[in-house]
Amino acid sequence: MKDCVLYRLPYAKQAYKIEGETTHLLSSAAQLDDVCGFVMAPFRASAETPIVVVEGKAKPVELATESWTNEVAETGRREDYARDFARFHDAISKGQFSKLVLSRNAEIAADDELCPELLFAEACRRYPRMTIALVKSEVAGTWLMATPEILLAQDGDRWQTMALAGTMAWEGKKVYSWSDKNKKEHQLVAWYIEEVLKPFAKDMEISKPYTVRAGNLVHLRSDFSFTLDDAHADGCGIGELVEALHPTPAVCGLPKQEAIDFITANESIDRKYYSGYCGPWNVGGKTSLFVSLRCMEIKEGRGLMYAGGGLLAESSEESEWQETMMKMEPMRSICTQTK
Numbered sequence: 001m002k003d004c005v006l007y008r009l010p011y012a013k014q015a016y017k018i019e020g021e022t023t024h025l026l027s028s029a030a031q032l033d034d035v036c037g038f039v040m041a042p043f044r045a046s047a048e049t050p051i052v053v054v055e056g057k058a059k060p061v062e063l064a065t066e067s068w069t070n071e072v073a074e075t076g077r078r079e080d081y082a083r084d085f086a087r088f089h090d091a092i093s094k095g096q097f098s099k100l101v102l103s104r105n106a107e108i109a110a111d112d113e114l115c116p117e118l119l120f121a122e123a124c125r126r127y128p129r130m131t132i133a134l135v136k137s138e139v140a141g142t143w144l145m146a147t148p149e150i151l152l153a154q155d156g157d158r159w160q161t162m163a164l165a166g167t168m169a170w171e172g173k174k175v176y177s178w179s180d181k182n183k184k185e186h187q188l189v190a191w192y193i194e195e196v197l198k199p200f201a202k203d204m205e206i207s208k209p210y211t212v213r214a215g216n217l218v219h220l221r222s223d224f225s226f227t228l229d230d231a232h233a234d235g236c237g238i239g240e241l242v243e244a245l246h247p248t249p250a251v252c253g254l255p256k257q258e259a260i261d262f263i264t265a266n267e268s269i270d271r272k273y274y275s276g277y278c279g280p281w282n283v284g285g286k287t288s289l290f291v292s293l294r295c296m297e298i299k300e301g302r303g304l305m306y307a308g309g310g311l312l313a314e315s316s317e318e319s320e321w322q323e324t325m326m327k328m329e330p331m332r333s334i335c336t337q338t339k
Contacts (some may be wrong), residue, residue, distance in 0.1 A: 005038040006134040017061040017311035026051040036282035043271040063121040076106030080268040086318045100253035103308030111208035113301025122334045131290045142298040149291040163190035166220035186220040201226035251275035274306035296331040
């Protein structure tokens with residue numbers, strides 16, 4: 001079976017399909033400079049979870065239109081999350097970290113087997129503001145995601161990224177009042193991104209934080225726009241920039257390497273490709289990478305949903321659990337019912 005990708009970029013009317021002619025397996029984002037195709041990278045690259053690049057021609061594809069209604073059962077282990085929260089929060093309270101992101105997963109089983117292509121089509125219809133991607137890989141498995149967060153995207157001779165952190169429920173068009181915790185969480189991500197970009201960028205422009213909707217949620221967002229410095233102006237070394245950016249504190253923590261090691265050692269779940277990144281890399285001369293959020297791994301007709309949230313010293317377990325429940329809603333809702 002050839003690897004295959006379906007994807008649709010934010011606000012786009014057209015979805016695309018790549019049937020892999022070649023699949024590259026990489027150990028580092030720095031190796032991306034030598035390939036092109038649709039990228040799916042894990043939280044932490046390893047022999048078991050390499051960076052997968054599906055190379056092939058991107059062709060327009062029509063969305064499936066079949067409708068269905070499903071009864072689903074969801075299983076998430078609250079006791080595991082409670083133990084993880086205690087470990088993570090203790091490390092923050094002791095001053096080891098300024099922030100850590102704690103993740104969990106939950107299995108969702110439906111009356112009928114979940115069909116990845118139908119779920120992709122429904123996600124495209126429901127979430128026009130998000131990037132929707134379905135990746136079917138022999139190595140990585142089958143993953144569906146609906147993500148609002150840009151990691152690195154090309155816009156002519158300029159490049160873009162964003163700080164997206166802080167979460168509340170969408171309650172219609174209104175002025176949202178953000179807590180100090182949410183503001184601090186966002187500021188840590190924005191500071192990190194600015195520092196990472198400095199060796200690569202010039203003419204950097206940074207927007208003030210503003211509220212943006214992502215499905216059933218709103219987030220605080222700051223936009224970064226820049227041109228590459230002279231050493232990278234020809235595109236050489238963009239893979240190194242991706243390596244430096246990922247994982248941002250929006251999905252990991254600070255300090256970065258220590259947070260990666262702590263999460264890997266202490267989180268009850270294996271994140272695999274959740275909180276990695278995905279998107280077309282130099283496909284048709286354009287690159288658009290997105291953080292792999294609102295994810296679901298599909299296996300044997302069942303789904304395994306992933307979600308996480310940023311912990312600070314003032315975080316509480318109950319509020320963080322509820323945040324993960326809200327972040328799983330995009331995947332949960334398309335499994336439950338389509339119209």
